[in-house]
Amino acid sequence: MTREKIELLQEEVAGLQLAAGYLEYSMDRCLNLIGQEEMPPEQLERLESLTSRFARLADLLIQRIFRLVDEIELTGGGTLLDRIYRAEKRGWANAAELIKIRELRNLIAHEYATEKMQEIYTAVAAMAPALLAAVPKVVDYAGNTIRRYPA
Secondary structure: OHHHHHHHHHHHHHHHHHHHHHHHHHHHHHOOOOOOOOOOHHHHHHHHHHHHHHHHHHHHHHHHHHHHHHHHOOOOOOOHHHHHHHHHHOOOOOHHHHHHHHHHHHHHHHOOOHHHHHHHHHHHHHHHHHHHHHHHHHHHHHHHHHHHOOO
8 A cells, every 4th residue: 555655655746746837837837916907818918827827836835745754654634734844843834824825726626706816926936936936845855755665
C-alpha cells in the first residue's frame, strides 16, 4: 500500500510543479491588470485564468499533497486545520497564510457576483507569492519521502 502511495505522491508532485508554473505565468501576465476598473474581455479572461490557477494549486497542495504525505507518514486523519498545522510544523508555510489561502480558494469557487471580482483578483495577487513559496519546500520534502521508500 505504501508503494502505491509513494507512486501517487510522485505523480501529484509533478502535477503540483506544473500547476505552480502555470500560476507564475498567469501572475506575470496579470500583475499590471490588478486594480483596473474597465477591461476588455481578453484581460478579464486572463484574470479568470489567474484565479482558477490559484484555486487549483491551493487544492493540489492542501487537499491532495498534504493529505497524501499525512497518510504515508501515518499521521492522517483529523480536520483540514489539522493538516494545515502539520504542514506548518514541517516548515512548508505559515498556518495563518495557508488558512487565508484556503478561504480565498473557497471564495473563488463560490463567488458569482461580478462586483466582488476585483477584490478577489487583488487578494489572489497578494496571496499567490505565499502559495508559490510553499511549493519548493513541499517538493523537497516529498522527494526525501520518496527516497525513503525505494522501489
